[in-house]
Amino acid sequence: MEVVSGLLHGFAVALTPVNLLWCFVGVFLGTVIGVLPGLGPPATIAMLLPLTFQMNPTSAVIMLAGIYYGAKYGGSTTSILLNVPGESASVVTCFDGYAMAKQGRAGPALGIAAIASFIAGTFGVIALMLVAPPLAKFALSFSSPEYFALMCLGLAMVVLLAGKSLVKALLAMLVGLWITGMGTDLFTSTSRFTFGRSELLDGVDFVVVAIGIFALGEVLTNMEAREGGRMLPVPTGLRNLLPTWQDLKDCRFAFLNGSVIGFLIGVLPGAGSTIASFISYGVEKAVSKHPEKFGTGVPEGVAAPEGANNSETGGAMVPLLTLGIPGSGTTAILLGAFILWGLRPGPLMIQDNPTLFWGLVASMYIGNVMLLVLNLPLVPLFAQILRLPAYSLYPMIFGISIVGVYSVSSSLFDVWMLMGFGLLGYIMRKLDYPAAPLILGLVLGDSMERALRQSLMMSQGDLTILVSRPMSAVMLFFAVLILVAPLFKKANAWRVRAIS
Secondary structure (H helix, E strand, O other): OHHHHHHHHHHHHHOOHHHHHHHHHHHHHHHHHHHOOOOHHHHHHHHHHHHHOOOOHHHHHHHHHHHHHHHHHHHHHHHHHHOOOOOHHHHHHHHHHHHHHHOOOHHHHHHHHHHHHHHHHHHHHHHHHHHHHHHHHHHHOOOHHHHHHHHHHHHHHHHHHHOOOHHHHHHHHHHHHHHHOOEEOOOOOOEEOOOOOHHHOOOOOHHHHHHHHHHHHHHHHHHHHOOOOEOOOOOOOHHHHOOOHHHHHHOHHHHHHHHHHHHHHHHOOOOHHHHHHHHHHHHHHHHOOOHHHOOOOOOHHHHHHHHHHHHHHHHHHHHHHHHOOOOOHHHHHHHHHHHHOOOOOOOOHHHHOHHHHHHHHHHHHHHHHHHHHHHHHHHHHHHHHHHOEHHHHHHHHHHHHHHHHHHHHOOHHHHHHHHHHHHHHHHHHHOOOOOHHHHHHHHHHHHHHHHHHHHHHHOOOOOOHHHHOHHHHHHHHHHHHHHHHHHOHHHHHHHHHHHO
């Protein structure tokens, strides 16, 4: 009854005209930001933060949270239409979303992404409301060894299902880990792999690598094919612009899988939506009756990662609101905003600030409905991008990629790096090296290194700390088992069938 009364109070707060307006502003800005590669919710929230100081804290946090989960919706648009991931979590959507677009099913792919986002986003809010305290306590038991083991497990799953050759997948992952090692060592302040270039002291930005490998690599491959006219078939008719009942039926378990995995991963501070989307995709592929079709344009391959990406938002709010622990760059900025407003997220947050907490929860219900209503009618409009002929679409993709990269750092050096990674993406396609392990290695490398070195500091250099703690030992065991399984004929035959 306490939860019901709190939620009713929250809707009374969120349904006031001013809060409805700010909720709409937040989700609209989030959608636009998600479509534009390179900007991202952390940078946008940071830029808008000074404007919220004169606002009511409840209205301000409703708007900023709307930007956060609204960007998750928009991130799938360029991934599906142009193979340009707007953020790291949108990389997985490229695998089947862009393949569906190449089959003339861009409309259904966009519709499935919007529906999966709505279902998973709503699930995330319900779970945030009901199970936040116990899950937050469980997440608090995770320390550096557990986080290192969790990331190893995520990498192992992606390597297993990424390509026909396990060796090529492992090499791609190692390249990603090497790239993330470039820059300044956080522990010793020494430079690593910078080749005398001061621009590399801060490391290589993810946006540069992801857009180069996926977007420019795809463009170079298509240009080599010398296909004239349109690059992708254009869906026509309402039936071809929205998902069919069969699509929704095929995705029913993917919606659930993405929702649950995304929320559980989101609760773990530092795990993030990228790990959630990769793991959800891997699980959906592993349990599918037709795993060989994944990567060729199946709707489940869009529904699972998009669901995990959006459900993770509700999970990430759990440690932020109940423990005051930010789980990502965006929630870290939100934590700073709370402190600037004189609020202290933690165990007493609900008791001391019920209006803000329940108003935020209720606004997330409303915001998810707004996003569904906003995005589904735009599916036909977005699909019309494919009417552009290839000779005009290629320069547009190049332009979007360059602007997205330059907007992050205002550095021409990053633009040249983008071209280099575009060439690398083209070469990887020619030699049949999978891109997913490289990207996930890049995303997780820094966090893995930090978790490993912190674990060794805790144990004074004793590596057995990784297997002496039950949770980390179990996850490392499964990671090793996943990588060793292909050595057995039956397991390897299943793996090859799943990715061929």
